[in-house]
Amino acid sequence: MASDQSEGFDGTSIPDPPETEYDVLDAAIDDAGAVGFVAVGDRFDPALRYLTRFEGPERGYAFVRVPGKSVLCAPVGHIRAAEAQFHGAVVAARVGDPAGERAAAVLDDERGAERTGSNPGSVLVPPTIPHDAAVYLERGGYDLQSTTAVAEARVAKSDAEVDAIEAVQRAAAAAVRDAERLLATADIGADGELLREGNPLTVDRLKRATNAELARRGVTDAGNTVVSAGTGTAASIGDTERATPDTPIRAGDPVAVAVSPRGPHGYHGSLARTVVVDSDGGWDRRAYIAAESALDAALAEIEAGAVARAVGREADAELAAFGFDPARASVTAGQPAPGHGVGLSRRERPLLNDDVALEAGTVVAVEPRVKDPEQGTARLSALVVVTADGYERLGDREWSFAPRE
Amino acid sequence: MASDQSEGFDGTSIPDPPETEYDVLDAAIDDAGAVGFVAVGDRFDPALRYLTRFEGPERGYAFVRVPGKSVLCAPVGHIRAAEAQFHGAVVAARVGDPAGERAAAVLDDERGAERTGSNPGSVLVPPTIPHDAAVYLERGGYDLQSTTAVAEARVAKSDAEVDAIEAVQRAAAAAVRDAERLLATADIGADGELLREGNPLTVDRLKRATNAELARRGVTDAGNTVVSAGTGTAASIGDTERATPDTPIRAGDPVAVAVSPRGPHGYHGSLARTVVVDSDGGWDRRAYIAAESALDAALAEIEAGAVARAVGREADAELAAFGFDPARASVTAGQPAPGHGVGLSRRERPLLNDDVALEAGTVVAVEPRVKDPEQGTARLSALVVVTADGYERLGDREWSFAPRE
Missing domain, CATH: 3.90.230.10 (Creatinase/methionine aminopeptidase superfamily)
Known part of the structure; x- marks a missing residue:
């Protein structure tokens, strides 16, 4: 207890967050013939923390992966924190913009000219993605395929x-x-x-x-x-x-x-x-x-x-x-x-x-x-x-x- | 700092968790003509904490409300904690039993003889219910209606x-x-x-x-x-x-x-x-x-x-x-x-x-x-x-x- 340890100041140093490897995720996207991967959650979602290293807010936000590129749809009020913490592209969500809707828009943008009208393709999502986000993605024309790739990638530590x-x-x-x-x-x-x-x-x-x-x-x-x-x-x-x-x-x-x-x-x-x-x-x-x-x-x-x-x-x-x-x-x-x-x-x-x-x-x-x-x-x-x-x-x-x- | 405050022992007392009133939820069920309400989440979900007062684990678990009765589908390994913390009925989930599937089974049980074959009725859920839980409820024949009743009930404090x-x-x-x-x-x-x-x-x-x-x-x-x-x-x-x-x-x-x-x-x-x-x-x-x-x-x-x-x-x-x-x-x-x-x-x-x-x-x-x-x-x-x-x-x-x- 501090009472007899001078002021108890301690030099314990905690390292910076590790970098995330996206190889497993890209392989899962490739294996499934999907166009990308979407996760939606809040700061308490450990999978989203793993994917983004972003200490986000209590409101839902989205991570989008297309092969070779990661995008964080950061909530208003947290843009600069996202830019400092996330090693990828940060796009701002508009106020009141549901995270799932924003993720669908990011997927559309990333696919750009590749997009072929009414069949934009399928997207991998964790089974526990919020239901409203799943519905926004489906409304955007995407077929959802459930994946446990992120959960599996988290098991063995770097x-x-x-x-x-x-x-x-x-x-x-x-x-x-x-x-x-x-x-x-x-x-x-x-x-x-x-x-x-x-x-x-x-x-x-x-x-x-x-x-x-x-x-x-x-x-x-x-x-x-x-x-x-x-x-x-x-x-x-x-x-x-x-x-x-x-x-x-x-x-x-x-x-x-x-x-x-x-x-x-x-x-x-x-x-x-x-x-x-x-x-x-x-x-x-x-x-x-x-x-x-x-x-x-x-x-x-x-x-x-x-x-x-x-x-x-x-x-x-x-x-x-x-x-x-x-x-x-x-x-x-x-x-x-x-x-x-x-x-x-x-x-x-x-x-x-x-x-x-x-x-x-x-x-x-x-x-x-x-x-x-x-x-x-x-x-x-x-x-x-x-x-x-x-x-x-x-x-x-x-x-x-x-x-x- | 503790160094000059004796050992820093402090008598600050933190009260027990408040009781939850379910009137708003019952009114929402009644207004929607629904048979009940289901929430699924983990210990980090504040709405589930509000509904159950249960400090659950990281795995998903379910809360079911039918008018006048609350049921917590507690995960294995947390039954006694649930019984101590939750003021309602606790039912155990089997190992590996998805929370949404268990919630559908609880709804079936509670409705009992009322159930009319292929149309068990509609169930209120928060918009962010995990997608897999929503799918299990739908497979159980329930129509899902999104509700913000819990979020609204949480705004004004008792x-x-x-x-x-x-x-x-x-x-x-x-x-x-x-x-x-x-x-x-x-x-x-x-x-x-x-x-x-x-x-x-x-x-x-x-x-x-x-x-x-x-x-x-x-x-x-x-x-x-x-x-x-x-x-x-x-x-x-x-x-x-x-x-x-x-x-x-x-x-x-x-x-x-x-x-x-x-x-x-x-x-x-x-x-x-x-x-x-x-x-x-x-x-x-x-x-x-x-x-x-x-x-x-x-x-x-x-x-x-x-x-x-x-x-x-x-x-x-x-x-x-x-x-x-x-x-x-x-x-x-x-x-x-x-x-x-x-x-x-x-x-x-x-x-x-x-x-x-x-x-x-x-x-x-x-x-x-x-x-x-x-x-x-x-x-x-x-x-x-x-x-x-x-x-x-x-x-x-x-x-x-x-x-x-």
Whole structure:
């Protein structure tokens, strides 16, 4: 925490956004005999972020690709930002101009003399393109063909993308390490509650302090941080319990801290750690070792060509071998998969229960968890990039059951 | 900054998510003679957040309304979170089940015996429903009718929504106030550069410190914070310049700090302040007074029934009266409108260049800005809720040209 780290200024540097390669998209256009590709979405659409590197507004805007050329239909009020961020042609949308209508006009312009009257050809679109945009394109005479080319191109990361993710992961590791330090150096009250400066250290306070450290390192928590202690959880997105932010943390509680911060370039990190202050070596210790073993077992399966679901099952099997109910910790009980891809989305394909082969370059967070409504949660994660014959670790390689000062 | 505020623990409490009223939606279904309403989206869709209060995953999920009953088709791995957060019926989607297909099945179930063979009726959908979901509903025999009922229902806020926004705005004000303090208490180096602990205070450092304060107060910066000093900008979403994070802040620089944090309930605040350390009373002072006057002039126009664009024009006219080129600061030069609605979106309708009447209950950030490529930026904002005969201020009511300690 900043209080004893001078002002907590930190030199963590986050790289600029990677460049996007459009080869896969051009190949898909060519394969389909299409005239181009259109995506429409807003700043929260990771595919559009990938295609444009543009941090757009909440309103919909359009990206158009014709072979060899990219065009961004930027919304009014964002032209200069688009020109600074996007490596392609920027055309302005008129006020109130629907993004799909503008995209159809750009396609018409780009095709120019090639256009043959009533049959302008077919256009590739993602299956989730907004319905109104699809209708505008169809009204423009274009046949729509659905493509998953962009989703597929996003799975394997370029070196620059891996660097972008690793920079965020370093910030994540530092923030979680600082949360450990807060726990390790807390006083312990008469009832076992952790105290800092005489005040109870609650799950919400630990969460806020962790998020403040992320901010100091130049990344945003993005509302994704989850802190749990014993059976109380400062719930956040995707967590399964109601928020109980005032839960005090006690000695002997398994304290799980999970962050998925996002850098200014849009890429995420992903890190989960569990620590226990003054453990008595009971359930929490066994759960921790089971999670650790499950993590190792899953990692040992990772290499290009391995099936994602098989990796996840290896983690579940190891939990079962330690006497924990894998069903309780697995997707069959409504729990998330024990790992997932990480990139411009916090959680993206492949999930570790998908029946797909891992590709070299894919960045995967492996995260087994043990959860018991009577005892609490233990979760540990590793972020790795898949290689031809294994994986490389990104960011933090160490963890500790007892929090480190 | 936390270094001299004990540990910076802060009691700021953020209220639980407001309840959603479905009256407007039921009326729209009734008016259209439709059997129900379907929305499909992911966790970043503010309309879906409004309808469900569910912090869902990145994958698409569906909300179905039939008169008097709401159903959430929750994705696998998020059932318990959905049950905890959503006030309605939760049904599980099967793995790989497209959200649109599941929504059609829910509609079929809900209509039950009413269903009359090949003509199940029409369904209202937002115009931006994902195209694949629209196709699944159509395959299910439903006619789709586009509706803007949800967008309209979101414009005027309930008291609970205003409370949710005001809590975030208080955190925003405290964080920006802390940035002021960092500036006010900095040392000044030989070349006029601001120093803290002997290190230059750059725009990026000030941005990180501001975001850390937001985190400590229980809200996320959400990647929205923009800090500029002189002509250098630590750019973020929607800003018009390239990032120059290492720009040192100097005495005499107009320093603009703009935040749009988001609370755990999903609602945003919005605050912009400009301060100058040791101003020599030149361009920066005039720009500040012009922005202040423009803000006052725009606020004086606000009441239920006033036209949003007229409010924005009042700000522009005042800037012109002070000798600043309103075109440079206005939408005609590709700049954002001088204000916008605030809610589950950081920027939402009405923009202050829309030709619509303001409704009582709408929360609006009024934010005139003066921008000069040679001099820098001055921006000031007020967050207000529109009332029948004026407005009420939310959060911070004060500002200062010289940063306060």
